[in-house]
Amino acid sequence: MNGGPRQAPEDAAGTPQVGEQFAPGRELAARPDTEDGVAVSCRGLSRVFGGTRAIDNVSLDIRNGSVHALVGQNGAGKSTFLGMIAGRVRPSAGDIKVLGKTFRYGDPRSSRAAGIGAVYQELSLIPHLTPQANVFLGQPRTRWGLLARRAMRNENVKFCVEWNVPPAPDVTADRLSVAQQQLVEIMRAVASSARVILLDEPTASLAVEERQALFRLLAALRENGTTIVLVSHGLDEVLQNADVVSVFRNGQLIATREAREWTKREIIEHMLGDASRALIESELTGTGGGRSTGREPAV
Numbered sequence: 637m638n639g640g641p642r643q644a645p646e647d648a649a650g651t652p653q654v655g656e657q658f659a660p661g662r663e664l665a666a667r668p669d670t671e672d673g674v675a676v677s678c679r680g681l682s683r684v685f686g687g688t689r690a691i692d693n694v695s696l697d698i699r700n701g702s703v704h705a706l707v708g709q710n711g712a713g714k715s716t717f718l719g720m721i722a723g724r725v726r727p728s729a730g731d732i733k734v735l736g737k738t739f740r741y742g743d744p745r746s747s748r749a750a751g752i753g754a755v756y757q758e759l760s761l762i763p764h765l766t767p768q769a770n771v772f773l774g775q776p777r778t779r780w781g782l783l784a785r786r787a788m789r790n791e792n793v794k795f796c797v798e799w800n801v802p803p804a805p806d807v808t809a810d811r812l813s814v815a816q817q818q819l820v821e822i823m824r825a826v827a828s829s830a831r832v833i834l835l836d837e838p839t840a841s842l843a844v845e846e847r848q849a850l851f852r853l854l855a856a857l858r859e860n861g862t863t864i865v866l867v868s869h870g871l872d873e874v875l876q877n878a879d880v881v882s883v884f885r886n887g888q889l890i891a892t893r894e895a896r897e898w899t900k901r902e903i904i905e906h907m908l909g910d911a912s913r914a915l916i917e918s919e920l921t922g923t924g925g926g927r928s929t930g931r932e933p934a935v
C-alpha cells in the first residue's frame with residue numbers, strides 16, 4: 637500500500653495538503669486546459685462482439701469541464717462506449733484521445749495514469765475490506781513516504797458528511813446496501829483526483845436525496861475543471877444536470893446537443909428511432925426513465 641517514492645509533502649503555500657486535495661467545492665489550483673478544450677476525443681470508434689456491432693463508427697468530442705450525458709435504450713452501446721474510454725473494452729477500430737494524448741487500451745492502472753476514473757455498472761468493491769480501505773485502495777494518501785492514515789480517515793469522513801452516509805469504519809463493504817456500495821465506488825473515483833470521471837448509471841440504485849447529493853458533487857467537480865461522462869436512464873435528471881446530451885441507438889451516435897437544446901420528447905424520439913408514437917406517449921406519461929429505472933431502489 638505504501639506506494640511511490642519518498643518525497644516531501646507540499647508546503648503550506650503550495651498545492652493542497654494531503655487529505656484535502658479534492659474536497660468538493662474547494663478551490664483547487666487551476667488545471668491547465670487542453671489546447672482545444674476537448675477532454676476526450678473519439679474518432680471512428682467501433683466494437684464488435686461476435687455478430688453484434690455494440691459500437692458502430694462513433695466520433696465524439698467531450699468538452700473539458702463539462703457534464704456530458706450518454707442516453708439510449710438498453711443495449712444501445714453506452715457501457716461499451718464508456719468501457720472503451722475507460723480502457724476496459726478494447727476497440728475493434730478507431731482512436732481515442734484523453735486530454736490530448738492518444739489513449740492506448742490497457743489496464744485500470746494505465747487509464748488512471750491517463751487521468752480517468754471510472755465507476756462501472758456492476759459493483760467492484762473488495763467485499764472484506766472497509767469502505768474507507770476500498771476508497772484508497774491503490775491510491776493511498778502518503779506523507780513523508782508513509783501511509784497518512786489520519787488523512788485518509790478525515791477525507792473519508794468528509795465525504796460521508798457531504799453524502800449524508802454513515803462512515804461505517806467497522807463494517808466491511810459487503811455489509812453495505814447496494815446504494816451505499818455505489819456511493820463508495822463514486823468516492824473512490826473522486827478520490828483518485830481524476831480529470832475525467834466516467835459514471836455508468838450511477839443513480840440507478842440511489843434514493844432521491846442521494847441523487848441530489850451526487851449531482852451537487854458533480855457540479856462542484858465540474859467547477860474545478862473535472863470532466864464527467866455520465867450514463868443515465870433518468871432523462872429528467874440528465875436534462876437538469878448535464879451540459880451536453882448524446883443519444884445512442886443500436887451502437888450508433890444519433891445526435892449530440894447542448895442539454896438546453898433538447899426536449900425530453902426529442903430525446904425519446906431519437907432513442908427510439910422509427911418506433912411507434914404510442915410508445916413515445918407512454919414513455920412521456922410514465923416515470924420519465926427508461927427500462928432501467930424500473931429497478932427496485934436498494935435502500
Ligand SMILES: Nc1ncnc2c1ncn2[C@@H]1O[C@H](COP(=O)(O)OP(=O)(O)OP(=O)(O)O)[C@@H](O)[C@H]1O
Nearest residue numbers: 685688689690708709710711712713714715716717
Ligand atoms: N462482453 C460482451 N459480449 C457480447 N456482447 C456484448 C458484450 N458487451 C455488450 N454486448 C452487446 O453489445 C450491445 C451493447 O451493449 P451495452 O452493454 O454497451 O449497452 P448499454 O447501452 O450499456 O445497455 P444498458 O442500458 O442495458 O446498460 C448489446 O447488444 C450487448 O448485448
Ligand SMILES: [Mg+2]
Nearest residue numbers: 714715716757
Ligand atoms: Mg450499460
